Amino acid sequence: MSRSTQILLWGIGLTFVLPFVVLGLWSVADTWRYPAVLPDLTGDHWQRLVSGQSLLLTGLLRSVGIAVSIALVSTVLGFYISRAIAYHQHQRTWLFFAYWPCVIAPGILAGLVYIFFLRWGWAGSWGGVWLGHLLLALPYAVIVFHPFWTPQIRQYEQLAATLGASRIHIFSTVLFPMAKGMVLIGGFQTFLISWFEFGLTSLLGVGKVQTLPVLVYQYIQEANPYLAAVAALILMLPPAVVLWVNKRFLFTKLV
């Protein structure tokens, strides 16, 4: 690579840090009037998070709770379902349906199912929002895990069965270890689907289920960029850290 190419690539690379810088500044700004380039600093906004004065701490805990449980459930279910699909002779037809919820805008999907959620008393509750998230995350997990079930894997499974291993044994000692990397990726990505979801949460949650993305929007609406920035950063930091540990986690397997 020539020197100028490298400079260019670095320039573009550093652009991607800017969101963290700009939002970081807002999150520690006391007042930041135009045209000041840098704000007066304060730690108050982060303090509010830690002290639990604002809705941020509860929002954070709720978001973590929903996203972690969604990731667990959709990964485990998605793993089994993708196997059931992959072993069917018309697997492509079955897989087609998994794409449906993935290509429809979550907000519009929520608008369409809202009436039924209300009818069954799920709207405005944690359970309802959780189900809504599962509607998005589970099909995605199925798509992610589908390529794992190659004929070769099936042969391993067959071999283990012939050697007398029980069904549980096959899953725990043969299949899961082989799928470990993929399972981690799928788990993290379904976590992110739930962690980032805004439109569906705000509709099905009727304002009662205040996850972090909902809070970001709410703070922007009440012209409070400081707390909006804090909430946005809390959303952005876990992925950034996980990325440092292993980049593969973030790269979608829809490829």
Place this chain on the structure above:
Amino acid sequence: MQRLLYFALLVLVWQCRSSTAEPDAILDKSWPEIEAEARGTTVYFMLWQGDPYINAYLREEIVPLVDSLYNIDLQLLSGQGTQIVSTLMTEIEAGVSESQLDLCWINGETFYQLRQINGLFGPFVDHLPNSQYIDWENPFIAQDFQQPVAGMECPWGNVQQALIYDTTVMTTPPQNRMELLAYAQRHPGTITIPSDFTGMSFLKALLVDLAGRATPFQGDFNPEVYETYSTQLWAYLDSLRPYLWKSGTTFPDAVAPMHQLFANGELHLTMSMNDGEVDNKVAQGLFPESARAYVWATGTIQNSHYLGIPARSGNKAGAMVVINTLISPWAQWKKMDPVVWGDGTILDIERLPKAWQDKFADIPNRQFAPDRTTIQDRAILEFAPEYMIRLYEDFRTYMAQ
């Protein structure tokens, strides 16, 4: 298989249309009984949360208060008027027996729409002990958008629309539509109108200015009056458009972003449905101390905001107790403090016990907002709700497209 699916869907949709709410026996109960029933319950209160001061007042004063008085868990939910209407309407369509909401902040056009779909519970206001102090003589309180309140919603606060400018930027603020146009021509891009409730109320002020008086807009909705003056209004706005913010091609969808634009100097004029808001925005550090609110010479809308209880609320007792607390002298007095919220009271001060009269008299003066008594003669009574609904729609059609 496909037929079966279709049939299942039909059944599902059919089911959604049945079942209605049952009448409530709560209005036959005495107040102590209602209080007892409310104790230890959760009340879901949906309100406009576009202002940090209002949010803080409720979160830090009212929520702890009803908790300590009645052990009520008051949950605040974010939602504007129209969102409340659509939430309640979808619930009616879904045939749910218990609403997501127990209490909501409503204004004229929301009141009108909720009455249309029978979405409100009542009349309940007379049952509230504190309602004895409400200033029913005042037409700005007893009528909501020309509709009698009739006990179906309880007054909560009274405000007048004000314009806010910065004395270091603007020496003589515009006093009518022609001066506004002239200012915009001299300083293009510094004036705009929000596409929300506040903006529509400003359009009403412009209609009154165009008509030269407010009388045509009193009473029931008159399509001819609307046609005549709204045609003039769009013509006026057309002449103003090129000088508006972003050349009038887009409009802020709420006052909060508009305040931000004003604070940053991008706009020279912002507006508020609360004449006292400027004080708390200065205290908050958002506006400079040179910011001032005023009511322009041709007058602005004065109205009240109300509290209503959805017909299908599962906790009407709790909602009534919370409303009674919200209209108590203490809560009204606290709310009126310019650095708390600065919201006008709906109580008739004269009727309060002497001690409370003194406390209301001692509320620190507004520093940056005009005195309420001086703007009263520039107050315009709200128009019938249909005007608002038409303005919303036509503003989008003529201006925002």
Place this chain on the structure above:
Amino acid sequence: MKISGRTWPNSLLRWGFVAIATFPLLAGLVYAALYSVGLAGALSDGFTWRHWQALWAEGVLWQTLGFSLYIAVVSIALSWLGALWLVWLSRGRLQKGVLGYLLFLPLGIPAIAAAFFIFQWLGSTGWLSRLADQIGLIQQPQDFPNWVNDPFGIGILAAHILLALPFFTLLLANIYRQERLSALIVLGQTLGASTYQQVRRIVIPLLWQRSRPVVLVYLLFVLGSYEIPLLLGRSHPEMVSVFVIRKLQRFSLDTIPQGMAMAVLYVVLVLLALFLFYRKRRVI
């Protein structure tokens, strides 16, 4: 024991899954369709095409769909071409070291934060405007170019590109290595292909061929995006999600059926696109 996909637990899993994935959507679609022609809803008064006609007559239908498609196509095209350029310049060596980390970073930014950032960065009182003011390029915020809530959706495009450019760069770099493009390029060079020919005849066809399914899925994703146009868009035209949710939630009750009609049309079009594409290709 023979491992088979045709046991009853597998059938249950499959059918159960298809029910979860499709039934809520289909049920909602039927309800919305009925609603849009006045056969459902509290204010419905019998069958009518009125709401569809209103959408059609005001031109809102095509403006909304057209604007959404414009945003989707332009942001994906720019991101894909930008990614192609970066991959070509770096010869596919992008994933290593700190630079690689930086490229991955935007993949962990939620859309709502990306939109908020673009507003605070490109807006007329954003950071760039402050810097421009500092060095004397502009005197007041009004002088700063209109990049947010603007007629061309520049802010919306910028936010989408911020998220999509790194994604496509990583995708194309992956394919570049997997397909051993460098070897093919060397081969091309020995056969006397010019740089232009190498890119035109080897790099673009191969990368496009392999990345097409992802491009389509991402395109549909942008088409339905909500948070970004909600914060950075204008009152008109709106993108599909913003339009539908506003009609359902924020406006006069009489126009809810219009939102339902738009939702029906959008879902049908997207599923149709998915179906056509899926049927044609072996792998999506």
